Amino acid sequence: MDFTLSEEQRLLQDLVRRFVDNEYGFERRRAYAKNAEGFSRENWRKLAALGLLGLPFPEADGGSGGSPVDVMLVMEQFGRGLVLEPYLASVILAGGLIARLGSETQRRTLLAPLIEGALLLAFAHGEPQSRYTLSNVQTTARPTESGFVISGRKAVVLHGDVADKLIVSARTSGNRTDAHGISLFVVDKNAPGLTVRGVPTIDGLRSAELTLADVDVGPDARLGALDDALTVIDRTIDAATAAICAEAVGAMAALLETTLDYLKTRQQFGGPIGRNQALQHRMVDMQIAFEQAKSMALLAAQMAASPDDVARHRAVSAAKVQIGRSGKFIGQQAIQLHGGIAMTDEYKASHYFKRLTMIGATFGDADHHLGRFSALETNTEAA
Amino acid sequence: MDLSYTPEEEAFRSEVRRFMREGLKEETRRKVAAGLRLEKSDYVDWQKALYRKGWFAPSWPKEHGGAALTPVQQWILEEETTRGHAPRTIPFGVNMVGPVIIAFGSDAQKKRFLPRILSSDDWWCQGFSEPGAGSDLASLKTRAMLEGDHFIVNGQKTWTTLAQYADMIFCLVRTDPAAKKQEGISFLLIDMKSPGITVRPIHTMDGGAEINEVFFDDVRVPAENLVGQINKGWDYAKFLLGHERTGIAGVGASKQQLRRLKEIARAERIDGRPLIEEPRFRDKLAAIEIELMALEITNLRFLTAERNGKTPGVEPSLLKIKGTEIQQAITELALEAIGPYALPFERNALYDGWNAEPIGPDYAAPIAAHYFNWRKVSIFGGSNEIQKNIIAKMMLGL
Numbered sequence: 001m002d003f004t005l006s007e008e009q010r011l012l013q014d015l016v017r018r019f020v021d022n023e024y025g026f027e028r029r030r031a032y033a034k035n036a037e038g039f040s041r042e043n044w045r046k047l048a049a050l051g052l053l054g055l056p057f058p059e060a061d062g063g064s065g066g067s068p069v070d071v072m073l074v075m076e077q078f079g080r081g082l083v084l085e086p087y088l089a090s091v092i093l094a095g096g097l098i099a100r101l102g103s104e105t106q107r108r109t110l111l112a113p114l115i116e117g118a119l120l121l122a123f124a125h126g127e128p129q130s131r132y133t134l135s136n137v138q139t140t141a142r143p144t145e146s147g148f149v150i151s152g153r154k155a156v157v158l159h160g161d162v163a164d165k166l167i168v169s170a171r172t173s174g175n176r177t178d179a180h181g182i183s184l185f186v187v188d189k190n191a192p193g194l195t196v197r198g199v200p201t202i203d204g205l206r207s208a209e210l211t212l213a214d215v216d217v218g219p220d221a222r223l224g225a226l227d228d229a230l231t232v233i234d235r236t237i238d239a240a241t242a243a244i245c246a247e248a249v250g251a252m253a254a255l256l257e258t259t260l261d262y263l264k265t266r267q268q269f270g271g272p273i274g275r276n277q278a279l280q281h282r283m284v285d286m287q288i289a290f291e292q293a294k295s296m297a298l299l300a301a302q303m304a305a306s307p308d309d310v311a312r313h314r315a316v317s318a319a320k321v322q323i324g325r326s327g328k329f330i331g332q333q334a335i336q337l338h339g340g341i342a343m344t345d346e347y348k349a350s351h352y353f354k355r356l357t358m359i360g361a362t363f364g365d366a367d368h369h370l371g372r373f374s375a376l377e378t379n380t381e382a383a
Numbered sequence: 384m385d386l387s388y389t390p391e392e393e394a395f396r397s398e399v400r401r402f403m404r405e406g407l408k409e410e411t412r413r414k415v416a417a418g419l420r421l422e423k424s425d426y427v428d429w430q431k432a433l434y435r436k437g438w439f440a441p442s443w444p445k446e447h448g449g450a451a452l453t454p455v456q457q458w459i460l461e462e463e464t465t466r467g468h469a470p471r472t473i474p475f476g477v478n479m480v481g482p483v484i485i486a487f488g489s490d491a492q493k494k495r496f497l498p499r500i501l502s503s504d505d506w507w508c509q510g511f512s513e514p515g516a517g518s519d520l521a522s523l524k525t526r527a528m529l530e531g532d533h534f535i536v537n538g539q540k541t542w543t544t545l546a547q548y549a550d551m552i553f554c555l556v557r558t559d560p561a562a563k564k565q566e567g568i569s570f571l572l573i574d575m576k577s578p579g580i581t582v583r584p585i586h587t588m589d590g591g592a593e594i595n596e597v598f599f600d601d602v603r604v605p606a607e608n609l610v611g612q613i614n615k616g617w618d619y620a621k622f623l624l625g626h627e628r629t630g631i632a633g634v635g636a637s638k639q640q641l642r643r644l645k646e647i648a649r650a651e652r653i654d655g656r657p658l659i660e661e662p663r664f665r666d667k668l669a670a671i672e673i674e675l676m677a678l679e680i681t682n683l684r685f686l687t688a689e690r691n692g693k694t695p696g697v698e699p700s701l702l703k704i705k706g707t708e709i710q711q712a713i714t715e716l717a718l719e720a721i722g723p724y725a726l727p728f729e730r731n732a733l734y735d736g737w738n739a740e741p742i743g744p745d746y747a748a749p750i751a752a753h754y755f756n757w758r759k760v761s762i763f764g765g766s767n768e769i770q771k772n773i774i775a776k777m778m779l780g781l
Contacts, residue, residue, distance in 0.1 A: 001387070
């Protein structure tokens with residue numbers, strides 16, 4: 001039982017903290033968000049130069065073989081700065097799939113440029129009807145003489161509008177919610193028949209709605225075995241869920257700090273508002289919610305790479321429930337304790353609240369994960 | 384960072400499990416498992432077994448007969464003993480007055496009291512609260528006047544847990560009524576057999592009588608029973624309340640209660656289906672379990688931070704709030720789980736050896752009483768609201 005970080009991990013944490021401190025002042029973030037792409041290409045190059053884009057990938061692929069705990073340290077700092085760059089979409093999700101499933105050629109042609117910062121990727125999996133059910137895929141990929149033809153729609157594809165290439169899931173056999181029969185394909189953003197409709201998200205990031213109308217891909221576009229992608233999708237989404245849990249912890253910490261400052265400085269009735277017990281106790285409740293969330297983000301990171309599906313689901317879902325609930329409570333109460341100022345777009349609290357809210361709705365909300373957790377509980381006798 | 388236990392820690396866990404098989408009497412184990420009322424001997428016999436094993440004072444230094452276990456070993460000990468249905472350790476001697484005597488007591492006091500705390504030959508109780516001094520503890524009025532080589536004590540303590548079993552009581556008493564309220568208090572050790580002490584049970588809403596009023600009427604206490612310096616008792620009380628609190632969240636016990644609740648929820652049926660599969664119940668159960676998983680890690684984080692030299696600050700307050708919220712949520716859900724059999728209350732069913740046919744399922748008898756009894760945990764030891772005041776002031780600087 002050891003909660004201390006290694007020397008390398010402390011250095012990594014400092015590295016990312018400095019990046020956030022230097023590049024992610026509130027006003028600078030607002031400027032990045034106004035770019036057409038919704039983030040800073042220069043920052044992306046810096047992240048590449050710092051070696052962060054290769055962090056979770058094996059050394060053989062040009063990465064640094066980082067663990068989910070290392071990813072946690074990065075994401076926590078990104079959460080603190082509300083970083084806009086497509087790290088989650090490109091590195092953790094799409095990169096994670098390629099690292100787990102890619103052929104040697106795919107690793108060389110996709111991972112290597114991703115790590116260098118020359119290629120952006122996204123993972124197009126969710127569909128308008130699928131909500132959070134990973135096996136709910138009705139986009140189809142039919143075999144042709146020269147590969148596959150893909151048709152269907154993909155919904156809320158994180159950073160889908162800036163990606164050079166998209167990893168698209170499609171059904172190659174079975175019925176709409178069958179676990180078996182889902183395959184992955186690498187699709188170029190310029191592929192004929194693919195329409196990408198970029199949409200800003202309410203937390204200042206980007207997403208896309210995709211329409212695939214008979215998009216032809218070659219046989220080498222398939223990522224991993226035919227029909228068998230769901231297990232790896234599930235593992236990748238779990239790793240990504242652990243990552244956004246850590247991001248949420250960073251955002252909560254920053255929001256608590258901001259709120260506490262405000263309680264000490266805002267004067268009403270001739271004194272700081274933080275001398276009122278109603279507000280003090282609320283702040284304590286928020287602090288406790290934060291400690292609980294932080295603990296569960298640690299657990300999720302610890303278990304994120306576990307090959308034991310049940311143990312991993314249990315930890316990740318429990319963490320997502322806790323992060324969802326703590327994030328909602330801390331976010332709402334931070335706004336309330338500030339009063340009117342936090343309703344404004346020009347004050348940072350609202351931006352943390354929005355990101356926390358959207359993390360709550362990403363990869364399954366608290367109810368979804370409570371259901372997954374308790375289904376495990378009922379079916380298997382744990383502890 | 385590694386959230387798994389080391390091989391050494393796992394070996395210690397195995398040793399505790401082995402010890403449980405021989406150290407805990409079957410009769411006591413059965414009573415604890417069933418949630419029945421315990422007698423003094425259940426506690427004392429178990430504590431003596433722990434003492435013989437050398438584990439009764441896990442955190443005391445070796446020179447005073449302690450086990451000097453690491454915080455994680457103490458955690459494992461707590462977890463495994465509660466899992467194995469041992470009674471809780473009565474904290475008043477070993478976890479409360481013991482550390483105060485070690486830190487501030489005279490050599491004579493150490494020699495006289497510590498061995499008997501270790502061997503559980505003395506049962507201690509705590510004389511802090513008074514009718515007019517609850518959350519505002521420093522307003523206590525019990526008076527101790529030094530006359531020659533004795534203090535003469537007059538006043539009343541209340542909510543005194545298991546005073547009916549106690550050989551000794553440690554008391555906060557007012558020795559200087561003129562001083563500022565925290566500065567006129569002393570810490571006194573009093574023999575419960577002293578003439579002038581009366582113990583009166585307080586019957587509580589769960590049908591139990593574990594707490595008492597203790598009256599002092601011209602009780603003569605030898606001056607040598609004063610701990611440390613006169614009028615410095617408040618400092619010692621603060622030390623006591625900040626000490627040994629890392630187990631305050633009761634995570635081990637809550638894990639055990641949750642296992643029990645799941646057994647009940649598997650046994651109970653709603654229209655033929657196990658209650659545990661009923662979505663509304665299942666969600667509530669899962670929500671509590673997740674909070675408990677998180678609290679376990681939070682608690683271990685704080686524990687190991689202490690091991691790494693960080694002095695405990697407000698962490699115990701935080702653990703106490705969340706820990707008691709979870710404990711109470713479990714008792715509440717257990718009450719819901721047994722449905723209408725929450726209603727019957729046959730006092731005799733709470734005692735071992737009652738041979739009549741059970742009313743409803745055999746696990747139902749103690750559950751409502753436990754639910755009512757457990758409202759105490761967010762009140763005692765500094766109410767949860769007081770803990771929030773402490774966190775707001777000490778941690779948040781508000």
